[in-house]
Amino acid sequence: MDHITLLRPDEAVRLDSDQLGELYDQLGEAGAEDVVCRAMEELAARLTHAERLYRSEEQAEMRKNVRSLVGISEQIGMWSLARAAQNVINCIDAADRVALAATLARLLRIGEQSLSAVWDLQDLSI
Template identity: 60%
Template sequence: MLEMVAVLTQRETIELDSEKLVDLYRQLGDAAAEDVVCRAMEELALRLAHTEKLYRRHQRQEMRKSARLIVAIAEQVGMQLLAKVAIDVTVCIDHGDEAALAAVLSRLVRIGERSLTEVWDLQDLSI
């Protein structure tokens, strides 16, 4: 018996508030803003990996704290969708919904990686 397996590709449009970045550059100047954005992106990459690790260790309250930090950093640099999905992670933890948490965490990592790429691409275009 031949079985068919469907492969679902998940492609969401990344929501970036480029005005948030423009304002940051306007307020701080190019060099300082670039430093803030680079540090934020580095911290987001670390936080995403740390949040995944906490999930595997079943450390939900620490995971919640890490997700809240992702929200704060993402909002600072205009990563609106990433912030929203990180909030969704905290909601799943608060409700004790492990199935939803697994799905939303996977989405957080996907959106996080794509958001970081989008911001790098914007920086390459010299905001």
């Protein structure tokens, strides 16, 4: 057993451009950009906070924090992020510490990729 395989999980993250387009239609360009920018700031802050709460074993507070990620990510069409956040909530509810560690790591990866995807999309002018 001298061979060690390093796994580098990577998932394709897609943004729902229809959802973003709807936001732009409803709020106009300036309004939608404001909503998207504020959502991205909130997502980044809440992802960081979720990790901090996990490390300090504050699962009730972590559940509330991650629950808010679901709503924010759905608002701007980040369905993969919303599903990953819901999976974290399910692990907290089931008191499954091993699955929680894995799903939180996945949530953080998808969160980072999703935030990058939104920035890339904004660079292309929706």
